[in-house]
Amino acid sequence: MRQRRRTWQTLLATTASLTVAAVALTGCGGTATDAKSTPKAAAASFEGKGPINYVSNRDASGAANKTIEEWNAAHPEEKVTFIELPDSADQQRQQLIQNAQIKSDTFSVLNLDVVWTSEFAANKWILPLPADAVPTDKMIPATVNAATYRDSLVGAPYYTDGALFYFRSDLLQAAGIAAPPKTWDEMKTACKAILALPEAAGMSCYTGQFDKNEALTVNFSEAVASAGGTVVDADGKPTVNTPEAKEGLNLLVDGFKDGLFPSDAITYLEEQGRRAFQDGKLVFMRNWPFLHASLSATDGSSKVNGKFNITSIPGTDGPGVSTLGGRSLAISPFTPNKATALEFVKFFTSEEQAQKRLALSSRAPVYASLFEDPAVVAKRPFFPTLLTSLNNAQPRPKVVQYGATTKAIQEEAYAAITGAKDTDTALKDMQAKLTELTK
Amino acid sequence: MTTTTAPPAGAQTGTPHAPGPRRRGKRSPGEGRMAAMLLSPTILVLALVIVYPLLSAVHQSLFRAESGLDADGFVSDVESFVGLANYADLFVGESGRRFLNAFANTTFFTVTTVFLETVLGLCLALAMNRAFRGRSFLRASILVPWAVPTAVSGLLWRWIFQSDGIANNLLGSEILWTAEGNASRVAVIIAEVWKTAPFIGLLVLAGMQVIPGEVYEAARIDGAGWWRQLGSITLPLVKPTLLVAVLFRMLDALRMFDLPFVLIGPGKESVETLSMLAWDESNQLRYGSASAFAVMLFLYVAVVAIVFVKVLGADVTGAKELKLLSKKTARKNRLAASQTQANTEVSDQKKAEATR
Numbered sequence: 139m140r141q142r143r144r145t146w147q148t149l150l151a152t153t154a155s156l157t158v159a160a161v162a163l164t165g166c167g168g169t170a171t172d173a174k175s176t177p178k179a180a181a182a183s184f185e186g187k188g189p190i191n192y193v194s195n196r197d198a199s200g201a202a203n204k205t206i207e208e209w210n211a212a213h214p215e216e217k218v219t220f221i222e223l224p225d226s227a228d229q230q231r232q233q234l235i236q237n238a239q240i241k242s243d244t245f246s247v248l249n250l251d252v253v254w255t256s257e258f259a260a261n262k263w264i265l266p267l268p269a270d271a272v273p274t275d276k277m278i279p280a281t282v283n284a285a286t287y288r289d290s291l292v293g294a295p296y297y298t299d300g301a302l303f304y305f306r307s308d309l310l311q312a313a314g315i316a317a318p319p320k321t322w323d324e325m326k327t328a329c330k331a332i333l334a335l336p337e338a339a340g341m342s343c344y345t346g347q348f349d350k351n352e353a354l355t356v357n358f359s360e361a362v363a364s365a366g367g368t369v370v371d372a373d374g375k376p377t378v379n380t381p382e383a384k385e386g387l388n389l390l391v392d393g394f395k396d397g398l399f400p401s402d403a404i405t406y407l408e409e410q411g412r413r414a415f416q417d418g419k420l421v422f423m424r425n426w427p428f429l430h431a432s433l434s435a436t437d438g439s440s441k442v443n444g445k446f447n448i449t450s451i452p453g454t455d456g457p458g459v460s461t462l463g464g465r466s467l468a469i470s471p472f473t474p475n476k477a478t479a480l481e482f483v484k485f486f487t488s489e490e491q492a493q494k495r496l497a498l499s500s501r502a503p504v505y506a507s508l509f510e511d512p513a514v515v516a517k518r519p520f521f522p523t524l525l526t527s528l529n530n531a532q533p534r535p536k537v538v539q540y541g542a543t544t545k546a547i548q549e550e551a552y553a554a555i556t557g558a559k560d561t562d563t564a565l566k567d568m569q570a571k572l573t574e575l576t577k
Numbered sequence: 578m579t580t581t582t583a584p585p586a587g588a589q590t591g592t593p594h595a596p597g598p599r600r601r602g603k604r605s606p607g608e609g610r611m612a613a614m615l616l617s618p619t620i621l622v623l624a625l626v627i628v629y630p631l632l633s634a635v636h637q638s639l640f641r642a643e644s645g646l647d648a649d650g651f652v653s654d655v656e657s658f659v660g661l662a663n664y665a666d667l668f669v670g671e672s673g674r675r676f677l678n679a680f681a682n683t684t685f686f687t688v689t690t691v692f693l694e695t696v697l698g699l700c701l702a703l704a705m706n707r708a709f710r711g712r713s714f715l716r717a718s719i720l721v722p723w724a725v726p727t728a729v730s731g732l733l734w735r736w737i738f739q740s741d742g743i744a745n746n747l748l749g750s751e752i753l754w755t756a757e758g759n760a761s762r763v764a765v766i767i768a769e770v771w772k773t774a775p776f777i778g779l780l781v782l783a784g785m786q787v788i789p790g791e792v793y794e795a796a797r798i799d800g801a802g803w804w805r806q807l808g809s810i811t812l813p814l815v816k817p818t819l820l821v822a823v824l825f826r827m828l829d830a831l832r833m834f835d836l837p838f839v840l841i842g843p844g845k846e847s848v849e850t851l852s853m854l855a856w857d858e859s860n861q862l863r864y865g866s867a868s869a870f871a872v873m874l875f876l877y878v879a880v881v882a883i884v885f886v887k888v889l890g891a892d893v894t895g896a897k898e899l900k901l902l903s904k905k906t907a908r909k910n911r912l913a914a915s916q917t918q919a920n921t922e923v924s925d926q927k928k929a930e931a932t933r
Binding site: 228232235259260261262287288349350351401402404405410413414538539541542545548549552556558571 | 649650651652671739741751753756757845857860861862
């Protein structure tokens with residue numbers, strides 16, 4: 139009997155504690171909803187010192203960690219902790235947004251992809267930086283542009299990336315072509331001559347990245363910009379129903395139609411393109427600088443080692459316009475230690491630290507002067523070409539709803555290059571979707 | 578349902594206390610309270626992890642965030658009640674097109690993959706049910722695809738199906754499996770069937786192994802061939818197990834997400850399922866319509882499950898078997914009640930003595 143009573147008591151206790159837990163949980167939900175409805179206070183002043191967290195994608199080279207160690211050694215009271223996010227950019231964005239939506243103070247300094255700048259700034263998930271926070275005059279203009287939202291700098295440019303045009307210098311030479319093509323027409327002419335060569339049997343002319351993915355947005359934006367158009371104008375209004383945009387998209391559509399691109403290029407991302415170029419199946423390729431190392435590998439994995447070179451991507455009348463990759467650092471308005479955060483961002487993105495990181499990391503710095511340093515160029519031979527590409531670069535569409543925008547672009551551009559829609563219809567539909575998203 | 582199921586060995590014999598019906602009438606009020614108390618933790622936990630999220634999703638689906646920008650370019654952060662507008666949008670315009678496309682894809686994948694898996698799973702089970710050398714090895718190896726995480730198998734198949742991959746090499750074709758189009762649907766179906774046919778195979782095998790050998794012996798004596806045995810003995814007798822296996826697979830296939838996501842990629846309309854659509858919407862911060870998609874998927878799954886259980890009579894919880902069993906054994910039990918009571922009392926006494 140006593141045994142039984144004890145069971146009862148235990149049960150009562152369990153149920154009671156579970157009820158408390160349930161109430162507590164629902165209570166939490168309630169507060170979160172309340173917080174949402176109160177207007178957000180914009181914190182303009184940077185006050186408060188103390189430990190902060192730096193939230194970032196992975197840095198396999200360890201260069202970022204070195205910078206943080208140096209900061210921590212000098213600032214024992216204001217230690218920075220590195221919080222690593224998942225590799226997938228979508229998941230990084232999701233975690234950053236979730237933390238911002240619940241106004242968590244865990245994330246102090248955020249490492250943001252350039253395309254997220256507008257979304258985070260417009261939602262007030264990051265703070266506008268003081269005008270003198272970073273030496274913008276020394277930085278590549280496009281990187282500063284990408285970190286700016288409506289005339290105020292909201293991020294400190296950290297590293298950058300631009301397109302390179304890889305070409306088979308050996309085949310160009312064999313065909314008697316002196317200089318690499320600067321325009322699409324020159325490229326087509328060069329291809330005709332090269333593909334007629336016996337050693338070029340079975341090769342294709344060119345590839346970019348055409349799978350339905352962020353990379354397609356990049357390639358589409360580059361094609362449009364290279365033809366003199368824009369996807370979204372300076373006021374944030376879509377402009378893809380213009381003749382320039384049509385000419386740009388047609389470069390890609392005709393590339394597939396005329397057999398200029400390999401037919402399976404529709405499934406290519408960066409990696410598939412690299413493999414095809416590395417196996418000697420392509421004469422020209424648009425890709426990112428990070429492939430340079432694996433293409434010049436001397437261990438036999440690359441068939442094109444020593445047989446290729448790089449230049450800026452082609453345009454319609456002259457060199458083309460690259461889109462901009464890369465990252466910038468921003469400060470969360472929900473961190474209590476904003477003064478420390480600002481100091482850390484200044485320290486982290488300083489030219490001195492950027493130079494130090496170059497010893498370990500191949501990520502391109504945002505300071506133009508570092509690209510011409512002979513010691514750096516000896517190690518990373520593609521830097522001067524990359525600088526040319528970056529000086530001419532344009533950010534991808536700067537819109538608040540970037541996620542939906544890039545999806546609409548991919549959808550319509552993919553429909554056009556697979557032939558599901560003609561160029562005019564695809565661009566008309568794209569314009570309609572983007573207008574809806576940017577109003 | 579008129580099929581007689583082979584009761585699990587030991588169910589008819591040696592059950593000292595018959596369950597349920599005998600005592601149902603004489604339940605004391607204290608007992609009911611005790612039952613409620615005992616169940617309350619379970620019910621609370623279920624309420625927390627199932628009912629609350631569900632209600633919260635339904636609640637969320639009635640709201641929509643207005644995505645307007647104010648003069649300074651900041652998002653005006655209003656979430657307004659829109660009633661059923663998110664649901665109405667599922668059938669009109671661009672979002673309606675995507676929803677119906679995803680709905681059709683989900684249904685198509687569920688029907689095709691579950692059908693193929695069932696056929697293949699049955700064949701696997703028939704093969705495994707025979708006595709031959711290395712049978713246990715075969716059984717273990719057949720489980721491997723099932724044990725591989727879906728995302729990993731998605732990657733494996735992505736390599737196989739890439740344009741210069743094994744699939745095109747073997748077929749001597751140049752099919753672009755991972756681009757939009759029917760080829761991508763075929764790729765998803767192949768990978769999904771590869772992965773989950775073993776599940777049905779093993780469940781059906783378990784069902785086959787409780788069919789007593791005498792039945793087959795009798796059939797053989799009566800001159801029934803292999804096909805006749807399959808059609809008249811094996812299939813009817815494994816039907817209850819098979820139905821449960823098929824039901825589980827259908828519910829699983831209806832919420833398919835990771836395989837098409839990894840194998841073909843997000844945003845490809847040919848393979849976009851309802852789960853992928855809901856994920857994509859929430860990724861665009863449109864939580865209202867994302868919840869609406871999720872609620873629709875939930876209703877769809879619920880309807881399929883109910884139809885399956887009611888019409889086809891899938892016996893998920895084993896309740897039917899129990900009822901059948903208790904009917905049969907009720908009389909026997911009543912007769913034997915006093916006897917078993919005595920028996921258990923004796924054995925209880927013995928146990929008590931032993932512990933002392």
